Amino acid sequence: MDSDLSPQDKKDLDKFIKFFALKTVQVIVQARLGEKICTRSSSSPTGSDWFNLAIKDIPEVTHEAKKALAGQLPGIGRSMCVEISLKTSEGDSMELETWCLEMNEKCDKDIKVSYTVYNRLSLLLKSLLAITRVTPAYKLSRKQGHDYVILYRIYFGEVQLTGLGEGNHARFQTVRVGVVGTPVGTITLSCAYRTNLAFMSTRAPAEEEGGYTGVEDSQEVCTTSFSTSPPSQMGIPGKEGGVPQQVPVQPCHAAQAEHARASSCLPNDHVPAVPSGSGEDAEASSRSTDGKSVSPRDVMETTFTRKVGAFVNKPGTQVTTASLDLPFAAFAPRAYDIEENDPMVQPPESPATSSPLQGSLHSQGSGESGVPAQDDFVMVDFKPAFSKDDLLPMDLGTFYREFQNPPQLASLTIDVSSQSMAEDLDSLPEKLAVYEKNIDEFDAFVDTLQ
Amino acid sequence: MNCRSEVLEVSVEGRQVDEAMLALVHTILLHRSTGKFHYKKEGTYSIGTVGTQDIDCDFIDFSFVRVSSDELDRVIRKAVGEFKDLCCALQDAMGNGTDGMGQISLEFYQKKKSRWPFSDECIPWEVWSIKVNVVNLANEQERQICREKVGEKLGEKVINIVEVINRHEYLPKMPTQSEVDNVFDTSLKDVQPYLYKITFQITDTLGTSVSTTMRRLIKDTLAL
Numbered sequence: 023m024d025s026d027l028s029p030q031d032k033k034d035l036d037k038f039i040k041f042f043a044l045k046t047v048q049v050i051v052q053a054r055l056g057e058k059i060c061t062r063s064s065s066s067p068t069g070s071d072w073f074n075l076a077i078k079d080i081p082e083v084t085h086e087a088k089k090a091l092a093g094q095l096p097g098i099g100r101s102m103c104v105e106i107s108l109k110t111s112e113g114d115s116m117e118l119e120t121w122c123l124e125m126n127e128k129c130d131k132d133i134k135v136s137y138t139v140y141n142r143l144s145l146l147l148k149s150l151l152a153i154t155r156v157t158p159a160y161k162l163s164r165k166q167g168h169d170y171v172i173l174y175r176i177y178f179g180e181v182q183l184t185g186l187g188e189g190n191h192a193r194f195q196t197v198r199v200g201v202v203g204t205p206v207g208t209i210t211l212s213c214a215y216r217t218n219l220a221f222m223s224t225r226a227p228a229e230e231e232g233g234y235t236g237v238e239d240s241q242e243v244c245t246t247s248f249s250t251s252p253p254s255q256m257g258i259p260g261k262e263g264g265v266p267q268q269v270p271v272q273p274c275h276a277a278q279a280e281h282a283r284a285s286s287c288l289p290n291d292h293v294p295a296v297p298s299g300s301g302e303d304a305e306a307s308s309r310s311t312d313g314k315s316v317s318p319r320d321v322m323e324t325t326f327t328r329k330v331g332a333f334v335n336k337p338g339t340q341v342t343t344a345s346l347d348l349p350f351a352a353f354a355p356r357a358y359d360i361e362e363n364d365p366m367v368q369p370p371e372s373p374a375t376s377s378p379l380q381g382s383l384h385s386q387g388s389g390e391s392g393v394p395a396q397d398d399f400v401m402v403d404f405k406p407a408f409s410k411d412d413l414l415p416m417d418l419g420t421f422y423r424e425f426q427n428p429p430q431l432a433s434l435t436i437d438v439s440s441q442s443m444a445e446d447l448d449s450l451p452e453k454l455a456v457y458e459k460n461i462d463e464f465d466a467f468v469d470t471l472q
Numbered sequence: 473m474n475c476r477s478e479v480l481e482v483s484v485e486g487r488q489v490d491e492a493m494l495a496l497v498h499t500i501l502l503h504r505s506t507g508k509f510h511y512k513k514e515g516t517y518s519i520g521t522v523g524t525q526d527i528d529c530d531f532i533d534f535s536f537v538r539v540s541s542d543e544l545d546r547v548i549r550k551a552v553g554e555f556k557d558l559c560c561a562l563q564d565a566m567g568n569g570t571d572g573m574g575q576i577s578l579e580f581y582q583k584k585k586s587r588w589p590f591s592d593e594c595i596p597w598e599v600w601s602i603k604v605n606v607v608n609l610a611n612e613q614e615r616q617i618c619r620e621k622v623g624e625k626l627g628e629k630v631i632n633i634v635e636v637i638n639r640h641e642y643l644p645k646m647p648t649q650s651e652v653d654n655v656f657d658t659s660l661k662d663v664q665p666y667l668y669k670i671t672f673q674i675t676d677t678l679g680t681s682v683s684t685t686m687r688r689l690i691k692d693t694l695a696l
Contacts (some may be wrong), residue, residue: 061523063540063662065508068521074507076523076540142640148503149634151524151537156627160535199629200638 027205035204039095041072042143043102043123046150046211047087047176048077050121051156052102054163054172073144075443090176098125098207103182105175106159111168118159118172119194119215124181126210130146130203142202146211149200157197157215186216193217270323473487475596478636480629483605484532485618489559491529493552494624496602497670498527498538499549503582504598505519505539505635505665509656513648522663533623536630541663551670552576558674559606574674576602580666582644583654594669597642600633 027035052059061076071077087102096102101124109115133139154160163172186194199211457464484492507520523540538545559574578600584593608616644666647655656664 058526058528058535060525061540063507063521063523065510065520067507067510067518071521074519074521076521137646145503145640148524149638152499152502152630152634155526155535155537156630161533164535182505198638199634202640258530368560 027135031205035135035139035206036095038140038143039204039209040091040211042147043091043096044079044084044087044122045072045075045077045147046123047102047104048079048083048135049147050106050148050154051083051174052078052080053151053160054174056163056172062198074145075144075147086176090178092178094178096123096125096178096209098127100124100179103177103179105177105182105185106163106167107173107175107185108162108170108384108471109173110170115173116219117216118162119157119213120181120183120186121211121213122181124210124212125207129205130204130208130209131205133203133205135205139202139204143209146200146202146209150211153197153199153213157213159215183214186214199300217460476598476636476641477601478599478632479601479603480632481603481605482622482625482629483607484622485609485615486560486563486606488529488531488618488622489556489604489606490549490552491532491534492622493555493576494527494538494548494605495529495532495534495536495626496600496629496633497548497552497576498545499511499536499633500578500600500637501544501665501668502537502539503633504668505541505544505589505663506656508658508662508664509652511652515648517649520664521661533620534626534627536626539663539665541660541661544663544665548670551672555672558672559604562674563606564654568615574604574606574672576604576670576672578602578668578670580668583667585654597644 031179059078061078063076064071067074090104094100101122103123104121105117106121107115107117160170166172183194183218194214194216196212196214199213201211202209480496482492482496502524507522509517509519511517524537525540526535527538528535555574555576562574571622579596580598581594581596584595586592607618610619644655652658655667657667658664
C-alpha cells in the first residue's frame with residue numbers, strides 16, 4: 023500500500039494526520055471548558071495555523087495528547103479517543119461522551135495528499151467545531167462551576183464505550199462527524215454520547231483507576247487550568263460542606279452512610295437530574311442554602327427541642343419522635359425526666375394561681391384532691407357580692423367555695439400503685455367483651471333518649 | 473454537472489426566526505468559506521486563516537459556531553432580517569393565529585463568463601433550502617417548551633448539514649488568480665466564502681405564495 027505513495031507524500035500525510043489528531047483534541051477540550059471560544063480570522067497567512075483554521079493550542083492539552091500518542095499515529099486498529107466526563111464536588115463522576123478518531127482499511131489511492139486530503143481535513147475540523155456544540159455535554163459544560171466540573175481523558179488504542187451507560191438503559195447514541203479518505207486508509211471521526219443522564223451512584227475511589235483498561239490512564243483534572251470553579255474547591259471533595267450538586271437532595275438509602283458522603287446519590291429509576299437538552303435549571307436549582315454537611319442519619323430522624331415556657335429555669339431537653347408515640351405520653355408515668363422540665367407539668371412559678379393539675383400530677387401531690395394550695399392561706403369568710411344572707415344550707419358563698427376547687431377526676435389521678443396506662447390498655451378487651459354482652463341494655467337506653 | 477439540492481425544515485415561533493436562520497446559514501457558510509487567497513508568482517497561492525466564534529441564541533436553547541467575520545455576519549443578518557420582516561408582515565396581514573410558511577434559499581454558484589453581449593451565467597452547484605414554519609404560541613409555558621424543542625431540532629439540522637458536507641461531492645476547482653472572482657466572493661476583507669446568494673419566498677398557510685395571492689387580488693379587483 024505504501025509503495026504507491028511517494029516518500030514526500032507519505033511524510034506529508036503522516037504530518038497531516040499527526041497535527042489533525044492534535045487539533046482535534048484541542049477543539050474537543052476547548053469546547054468543554056465552559057467558555058465561549060472566539061478566534062480571529064487573519065487574511066495574511068501566519069504559517070503556523072494548521073488547516074487554515076485559527077485553533078488555539080493549549081499547552082497542557084497538547085502535552086497530554088502527545089503523551090497518549092507516545093510517538094505513534096492513529097492508524098488501523100489504533101484509535102485516539104478523548105473521553106469527556108463529569109465530576110461533582112462530592113467526587114461522583116459519570117462519563118458523558120467519547121470522541122473517537124479512527125482509521126479503517128478503505129484506501130483512496132487516487133487522492134492528492136497535499137491538496138485534497140489537507141482541505142478535507144480542514145473541512146472535518148470545521149464540522150467538529152459545529153458538532154461539539156450540539157451534543158448534550160456542551161450545555162452541561164457551559165454550566166460547570168461550583169456543583170461539578172468537566173474532565174477529559176485522552177487514550178490511545180482500543181475504543182472503550184462501556185462507561186457511557188449501564189444495564190438495560192439505552193446506552194449511547196453515535197454521531198458521525200465525517201470521513202476523509204487517504205491513500206493509507208479512511209480517517210473517521212465520531213462521537214458516542216450518553217443518552218441516559220440519570221446520575222449513577224458513586225464509584226468507590228479504589229475502583230476508578232481499575233475501571234479504565236486503556237493503554238494510557240492519564241486522567242487529568244483540567245479544573246485548575248480551565249474550569250471556572252476555584253481550584254481549592256476541587257482539591258478536597260467532601261470537605262466543602264456537602265453543597266449538593268445537580269441531583270435533588272434526598273436522603274438516599276442508609277447504606278450510603280458508610281461512604282461518609284452527603285446524601286447525594288439517587289437510585290437508578292429516579293428522574294434524570296441532569297438535563298439532556300431540556301430543563302437545564304435542574305442542576306442549579308437544587309442547591310441547598312444550608313452549608314452544613316448533612317449525614318444520612320440526621321436526615322432520617324427528626325429531632326426537635328421542646329419550647330421553653332416562660333419563667334422556667336431549666337432549658338428544655340430534646341425529645342425524639344420515638345418517645346412520643348404514645349398519646350398523652352406527657353402524662354405517662356414519671357419514668358421520663360422531661361416531666362420535671364415540662365412547662366405543662368410544672369407550671370410557671372406564679373404564686374397566685376394554683377392549677378389543680380399541679381397538685382395531682384406532681385409526684386408529691388398525688389392522691390389528694392384539689393385544695394392543697396389553699397392550706398397555705400388563711401381562710402377568710404367569703405361573702406359573695408349581691409347574695410342574700412340566707413338560712414338555706416347552700417348559700418352562694420358556700421356553693422362558690424365548694425365548686426371553686428372541684429375534686430380531680432379519678433382517671434387523671436395517677437398513683438404509682440395504681441394501674442398504668444399499659445395495663446389499662448390491656449384490660450380494654452375484657453371491658454369490650456362485657457359491653458358487648460350488655461349491648462341490648464345500651465340499645466334500650468339509647469332508645470329512651472330519643 | 474448537476475446542482476446538489478438539500479432541504480431543511482424547521483418549525484419556530486415568530487421571535488425565533490432570526491436566530492434559527494442565522495444558526496443554519498452560518499453553519500453552512502462555515503463549511504463553505506476559506507481564508508483569503510494570496511496569489512504568488514508561478515501560480516501558487518497561500519490561504520489565510522479562518523477564525524471561529526461561538527454564538528449563543530437568546531430565544532432558543534442553542535449555540536452555534538460561525539466564521540469570525542463581522543462583515544459577513546452583517547450581510548447575513550440583513551438578509552435574515554428582511555426574511556423575518558416579510559414573515560411577520562404576512563402574519564399580520566393574514567390576521568392573528570395563522571401560521572406562516574417561508575423558505576430561505578442559500579445558493580452557491582459559479583460564474584461563467586460569456587462573450588459580449590451576453591451577461592455572465594450563474595450556475596448553481598449547491599442549493600440549501602430552509603423551510604420555516606412560523607407558529608403562534610398561546611402562553612409562556614408553551615414558549616418555554618418551544619425554546620428547548622427548537623434547540624434540539626436545530627442540533628439535528630446541524631448534524632444533517634455536516635453529513636451532507638462530508639459526502640465530499642462536487643466542489644468547484646480551485647481557480648487561478650484571474651478566475652477567482654468566478655468562484656469565490658472576494659469582497660470581504662477577512663474571509664472568502666464561495667459565491668452565494670440568498671433568496672426567499674413567503675407563503676401563506678394555504679401554500680400559495682404571496683405573489684400568487686397578490687395576483688389573484690388584483691385580478692379580482694379588475695374584474696369588478
